[in-house]
Amino acid sequence: MSIIKVSIDKIYGILEPVDLELIKERVEVSNRMLSDGSGDGNDFLGWVDLPEQITPAQLDAVNDCAKSLASLAEVIVVIGIGGSYLGAKAVLEAMSDPFQLLHKKQDKPIVLFAGQNLSEDYLYELLAATKPYKLAAIVISKSGTTTEPAVAFRIVKEEIETRYGKAEAAKRIVAVTDAKRGALRTLATQEGYATFVIPDDIGGRYSVLTPVGLLPLAVAGINIGELVRGAQDMAKMTAADVPFDENPAVQYAAARNALYKKGYKIEILASYDPRLQYVSEWWKQLYGESEGKEGKGIFPASVTLTADLHSMGQYIQQGERTLIETVISVEKPRHSLKIDSDPDNLDGLNYLAGKRIGEVNLMAEMGTMLAHVDGGVPNIRIEIPELNEYYLGALLYFFEKSCGISGYTLGVNPFDQPGVEAYKKNMFALLGKPGYEDEGKLLRARL
Numbered sequence: 178m179s180i181i182k183v184s185i186d187k188i189y190g191i192l193e194p195v196d197l198e199l200i201k202e203r204v205e206v207s208n209r210m211l212s213d214g215s216g217d218g219n220d221f222l223g224w225v226d227l228p229e230q231i232t233p234a235q236l237d238a239v240n241d242c243a244k245s246l247a248s249l250a251e252v253i254v255v256i257g258i259g260g261s262y263l264g265a266k267a268v269l270e271a272m273s274d275p276f277q278l279l280h281k282k283q284d285k286p287i288v289l290f291a292g293q294n295l296s297e298d299y300l301y302e303l304l305a306a307t308k309p310y311k312l313a314a315i316v317i318s319k320s321g322t323t324t325e326p327a328v329a330f331r332i333v334k335e336e337i338e339t340r341y342g343k344a345e346a347a348k349r350i351v352a353v354t355d356a357k358r359g360a361l362r363t364l365a366t367q368e369g370y371a372t373f374v375i376p377d378d379i380g381g382r383y384s385v386l387t388p389v390g391l392l393p394l395a396v397a398g399i400n401i402g403e404l405v406r407g408a409q410d411m412a413k414m415t416a417a418d419v420p421f422d423e424n425p426a427v428q429y430a431a432a433r434n435a436l437y438k439k440g441y442k443i444e445i446l447a448s449y450d451p452r453l454q455y456v457s458e459w460w461k462q463l464y465g466e467s468e469g470k471e472g473k474g475i476f477p478a479s480v481t482l483t484a485d486l487h488s489m490g491q492y493i494q495q496g497e498r499t500l501i502e503t504v505i506s507v508e509k510p511r512h513s514l515k516i517d518s519d520p521d522n523l524d525g526l527n528y529l530a531g532k533r534i535g536e537v538n539l540m541a542e543m544g545t546m547l548a549h550v551d552g553g554v555p556n557i558r559i560e561i562p563e564l565n566e567y568y569l570g571a572l573l574y575f576f577e578k579s580c581g582i583s584g585y586t587l588g589v590n591p592f593d594q595p596g597v598e599a600y601k602k603n604m605f606a607l608l609g610k611p612g613y614e615d616e617g618k619l620l621r622a623r624l
């Protein structure tokens with residue numbers, strides 16, 4: 178059995194088996210386009226075979242750098258946005274104890290993120306809170322020119338240099354960027370920072386298994402070897418020659434594209450563990466930037482359950498019927514916690530006595546799935562055995578593969594994001610960046 182199981186039986190009733198049959202061949206062709214490089218954007222396919230190409234020496238280099246940063250700092254600020262942020266954040270949250278900061282003993286450096294917003298207060302408070310701690314930074318930008326991380330890095334760099342001096346700062350800052358291009362590459366060379374390269378043929382949202390994701394995760398004590406091993410196994414299980422019934426990536430791509438054709442235009446990724454919230458955020462960038470173009474594409478949304486059943490649940494059950502619900506279901510909790518019997522039973526919960534919280538969560542998941550299906554929301558279920566590095570690596574690669582397949586099936590280039598430039602142009606013009614003077618005048622007149 179595959180390490181990830183995709184169940185699509187709960188789309189029937191809304192779709193006929195024939196709807197899926199009609200799309201099967203197309204998704205398999207799309208999968209072959211990824212492996213033979215015959216589709217649009219084929220200069221960005223480096224991620225497809227990346228897992229098997231990662232060598233033990235590369236992992237050692239990342240782990241060694243992580244160790245040296247960790248030996249210098251109690252807090253490491255990871256600066257990046259989009260694909261240079263979400264993969265590391267997703268795995269870190271999924272692997273972490275949400276209450277780690279309350280533990281008296283911190284045996285790993287605390288990893289904080291910056292550069293993923295332009296909030297003045299966020300950055301101010303980050304600087305203030307980290308004052309008592311030994312500090313280091315990892316700055317990540319493929320293009321090396323993205324405004325948000327560049328602004329955050331200027332501020333954090335200044336803080337580190339003021340505290341430790343320029344020479345020591347150069348030991349506490351590591352840059353992950355393009356091999357040659359971009360302001361960050363120039364800056365890193367000039368300042369003498371250690372660097373890791375983001376390969377040219379891997380776009381930001383497909384870069385979690387490059388040093389973009391691996392370095393911050395290694396610093397946080399995550400076993401990146403296991404993460405890569407999971408992805409390696411998933412690459413084999415989703416290869417173009419694996420038949421449809423055994424290949425979770427084509428099954429998922431087929432189900433969502435068949436539903437899209439029938440007018441299901443919003444896909445909600447749901448999970449029943451808040452530690453998966455950022456896996457959903459990572460997934461939203463992956464699918465949103467890959468498919469949302471040329472007036473097409475499923476809108477990726479997410480909910481964390483059961484919390485959102487008490488807010489978004491009403492809409493999902495009875496709102497406009499254009500929703501697909503895709504659930505990431507984790508079979509085994511990391512810990513065991515049982516509900517005890519209470520002699521007074523004032524809360525009426527004795528019927529749950531002896532059950533683990535996980536069993537209650539699973540019944541909530543099953544009950545919700547059937548209720549939503551009955552309400553007209555087709556359900557796709559993605560099961561993983563547990564939340565560890567190996568299965569997370571497999572899950573991330575599964576989503577990447579399925580996303581490439583989905584994009585080609587939809588008829589778009591899943592590896593560009595031309596629409597993202599529009600806001601940047603306006604922001605530069607409004608901020609008075611040289612070269613944008615005329616646009617600036619026009620925009621200001623409209624405000």
Ligand SMILES: O=P(O)(O)OC[C@H]1O[C@H](O)[C@H](O)[C@@H](O)[C@@H]1O
Binds near residue numbers: 381
């Ligand atoms: O890594 P960077 O070049 O800084 O890019 C960070 C992010 O910025 C963008 O504008 C893109 O839409 C994303 O795809 C990218 O991941």
